Amino acid sequence: MATIRKEQRILCFKIVYCGTALSGKTSNLKLVHSKLDPSGRSELVSMATAADRTLFFDFLSVETSAMPGYRTLFQLYTVPGQVTYNATMQMVLKQADGIVFVADSQMDRQRDNLQSWQNLEANLRLNGSSIDQLPVVLQYNKRDLPNAAPVEYLEFLLNNRTKRYVSFEADARQGRNVLATLNTVSQMVLNQFHDRMLRERIDLESDEPGQPAPESRTERNQPQVEEQEPSLVA
Numbered sequence: 001m002a003t004i005r006k007e008q009r010i011l012c013f014k015i016v017y018c019g020t021a022l023s024g025k026t027s028n029l030k031l032v033h034s035k036l037d038p039s040g041r042s043e044l045v046s047m048a049t050a051a052d053r054t055l056f057f058d059f060l061s062v063e064t065s066a067m068p069g070y071r072t073l074f075q076l077y078t079v080p081g082q083v084t085y086n087a088t089m090q091m092v093l094k095q096a097d098g099i100v101f102v103a104d105s106q107m108d109r110q111r112d113n114l115q116s117w118q119n120l121e122a123n124l125r126l127n128g129s130s131i132d133q134l135p136v137v138l139q140y141n142k143r144d145l146p147n148a149a150p151v152e153y154l155e156f157l158l159n160n161r162t163k164r165y166v167s168f169e170a171d172a173r174q175g176r177n178v179l180a181t182l183n184t185v186s187q188m189v190l191n192q193f194h195d196r197m198l199r200e201r202i203d204l205e206s207d208e209p210g211q212p213a214p215e216s217r218t219e220r221n222q223p224q225v226e227e228q229e230p231s232l233v234a
């Protein structure tokens with residue numbers, strides 16, 4: 001749920017990177033961190049330890065000028081996808097504005113992808129939200145590996161609904177389609193926020209104190225995004 005801080009002229013959106021262990025979620029954030037100018041992003045905070053790398057989340061805040069007169073922050077989180085870490089997952093997923101699901105393309109990880117997807121759906125439901133109400137982008141990561149399953153197979157497994165999600169083939173280590181993924185989900189989140197502003201007559205210019213905006217139920221088509229631009233939505 002977007003946070004509006006009118007006094008400071010700040011808008012915050014939360015984007016959560018989900019997916020099974022080792023699918024490449026942290027690599028996505030590392031790449032974004034390395035590509036963006038330090039003036040437009042925070043430091044990358046990784047809570048994971050060497051012993052248990054998926055126990056906690058990573059966090060990175062990215063600033064854009066997407067909304068005139070406001071600093072617009074996209075706060076990126078990663079969250080472990082295993083059932084064992086449901087508490088962390090639910091906490092991080094709370095009030096998410098958009099989801100990136102990072103799937104591991106390797107053939108032997110498909111069961112884990114599916115389980116992680118189902119777990120995501122269940123946790124959103126438990127939070128009173130739903131995967132159908134949120135902007136979602138699928139990222140088929142590790143396309144560079146020789147044992148990557150065909151994209152058609154991944155689509156069949158994870159993207160088989162009437163309303164298909166946008167999906168990207170990626171290599172998070174090299175950076176292929178990492179920024180495109182982020183750009184797309186950010187644009188979808190902004191579109192949804194614009195819809196909500198119109199529908200609920202949220203006025204960013206008025207001097208009334210900012211309130212967290214109520215959750216939206218609208219979805220919009222996503223825009224086409226240029227590949228690998230080292231900047232976020234403008």
Ligand SMILES: Nc1nc2c(ncn2[C@@H]2O[C@H](COP(=O)(O)OP(=O)(O)O)[C@@H](O)[C@H]2O)c(=O)[nH]1
Nearest residue numbers: 021022023024025026027141142170171172173
């Ligand atoms: N070959 C290859 N390795 C990747 C890719 N993305 C991530 N990795 C590697 O996979 C491992 C797990 O990545 P990480 O980002 O920590 O996964 P997380 O558990 O989802 O956060 C690391 O060794 C990464 O370097 C990719 O696209 N291709």
Ligand SMILES: [Mg+2]
Nearest residue numbers: 025026053078
């Ligand atoms: Mg990680």
